[in-house]
Amino acid sequence: MSPDALIAHFVGASALILVAAHAAGWAARKLRQPYIVGQLTAGIALGPSLLGSMAPDAYDVLFPQEIGTALTGFAQFSLVVFLFAVGYELDLKLLGDRARTAVGVAAASFVVPMAVGSGGALLFWDQLHGLGMPRAPSPSMVLFAGIALSVTAVPVLTAIVRENGLARTVPGVVAVSAAGLLDVVCWTVLAGALLENGGDQALGWGWRVALAAGFVAVMLLAARPLLRRLLWRTHLEPSLRMALLIGFALGSAWVTHSLGLHVIFGALLAGVVTPREPDDRLDPDLLRPLHDVSSLLLPFFFVVSGQAVVLNGMGVTGWIAVLVVTALATVTKIGSGTVAARLGGLGRYDAQTVGILMSARGLTELIALNAGLQAGLLSDRLYSVLVFMALATTLFTQPLLILVRRLAARRPRGRTDDPSGPPPGQDGTRAAPVPELG
Numbered sequence: 538m539s540p541d542a543l544i545a546h547f548v549g550a551s552a553l554i555l556v557a558a559h560a561a562g563w564a565a566r567k568l569r570q571p572y573i574v575g576q577l578t579a580g581i582a583l584g585p586s587l588l589g590s591m592a593p594d595a596y597d598v599l600f601p602q603e604i605g606t607a608l609t610g611f612a613q614f615s616l617v618v619f620l621f622a623v624g625y626e627l628d629l630k631l632l633g634d635r636a637r638t639a640v641g642v643a644a645a646s647f648v649v650p651m652a653v654g655s656g657g658a659l660l661f662w663d664q665l666h667g668l669g670m671p672r673a674p675s676p677s678m679v680l681f682a683g684i685a686l687s688v689t690a691v692p693v694l695t696a697i698v699r700e701n702g703l704a705r706t707v708p709g710v711v712a713v714s715a716a717g718l719l720d721v722v723c724w725t726v727l728a729g730a731l732l733e734n735g736g737d738q739a740l741g742w743g744w745r746v747a748l749a750a751g752f753v754a755v756m757l758l759a760a761r762p763l764l765r766r767l768l769w770r771t772h773l774e775p776s777l778r779m780a781l782l783i784g785f786a787l788g789s790a791w792v793t794h795s796l797g798l799h800v801i802f803g804a805l806l807a808g809v810v811t812p813r814e815p816d817d818r819l820d821p822d823l824l825r826p827l828h829d830v831s832s833l834l835l836p837f838f839f840v841v842s843g844q845a846v847v848l849n850g851m852g853v854t855g856w857i858a859v860l861v862v863t864a865l866a867t868v869t870k871i872g873s874g875t876v877a878a879r880l881g882g883l884g885r886y887d888a889q890t891v892g893i894l895m896s897a898r899g900l901t902e903l904i905a906l907n908a909g910l911q912a913g914l915l916s917d918r919l920y921s922v923l924v925f926m927a928l929a930t931t932l933f934t935q936p937l938l939i940l941v942r943r944l945a946a947r948r949p950r951g952r953t954d955d956p957s958g959p960p961p962g963q964d965g966t967r968a969a970p971v972p973e974l975g
Contacts (some may be wrong), residue, residue, distance in 0.1 A: 623806020
């Protein structure tokens with residue numbers, strides 16, 4: 538295929554991806570579902586399992602193998618920008634008076650699903666072998682199975698919190714704060730799992746850990762003050778400042794990828810070390826274009842993720858695995874989050890709201906799964922199973938929240954034996970506003 542033909546195919550495929558993904562996201566929002574649900578569904582629909590099966594000739598014309606590298610490059614670029622914004626917005630000061638409760642919820646929402654996921658992988662590895670996995674699991678594979686059940690998607694969660702009027706309530710504050718803490722833990726553990734399977738294998742595992750730790754230290758101790766001086770003491774135009782910071786995020790992503798930590802970790806780290814305004818305020822001139830760019834280009838990531846979903850080869854074993862894994866992912870997350878929130882002093886319905894919110898996985902789960910697939914920790918069939926789990930748990934979030942709200946509204950008034958407090962969404966506790974990226 539000539540270069541001109543490749544460019545024409547890429548332009549046409551890009552037009553289809555952007556229109557289909559954002560139209561599906563709009564439709565999902567009309568159905569009171571997160572935007573990501575529609576985009577992920579569109580990505581799977583444009584993949585080989587649906588479009589490739591129903592119209593193979595059209596699929597080959599729209600998505601020839603030659604443009605796969607370009608699509609993957611756009612997907613990785615969108616991830617870097619998106620995760621840079623996530624790292625920049627990460628603010629554990631939201632904990633406030635509910636710090637103890639949020640820490641307890643984060644710990645329980647990590648430990649219980651991690652134990653169940655890792656233990657289940659060891660106990661049922663023979664069945665997983667039927668999904669294309671090797672006969673003997675490596676420690677990284679077992680660890681990754683636990684991470685797959687432990688992840689909570691902060692961007693999707695914050696969007697759901699806002700859309701349900703929970704941003705200024707106790708359960709909303711606790712859930713967002715706990716999810717932020719959980720994000721830090723999960724990304725750290727995932728980094729350890731990927732270090733064993735990625736990077737320059739000429740370097741031993743210990744050397745790569747040491748280099749990664751050194752890079753983090755340089756970013757925190759040197760890059761952060763340099764950025765503070767650059768952003769606060771110079772008067773750069775907003776467009777130039779954004780270009781320099783995106784370049785900084787891309788460079789950081791390249792370093793972590795070279796160390797076997799995937800580009801996602803470098804992008805997150807770059808966002809974390811980027812200083813806020815002198816009054817600890819997020820820079821709107823930086824944040825707004827970051828959201829615009831990532832929202833525009835993230836459909837490429839959904840389509841690339843959907844290309845790896847294999848519906849035709851799932852079989853009975855695969856669909857049974859989807860049901861089992863989804864049930865485990867839902868019960869462990871909602872149960873552990875609810876119990877921890879209850880022990881932290883929240884009422885019954887507020888605690889249930891927190892547990893349900895912690896079960897939303899969405900985009901963060903897809904990013905982790907994509908990294909695991911590239912590192913060889915997942916087979917294509919097991920990847921498909923976990924993608925459907927991520928989609929199902931995100932879909933369940935809104936209906937379950939509505940159910941809890943209705944139960945809270947129906948409880949008898951004036952009871953003295955129910956310390957649940959007001960129904961979710963009616964408490965006056967304030968939380969810092971959180972942008973919608975989901």
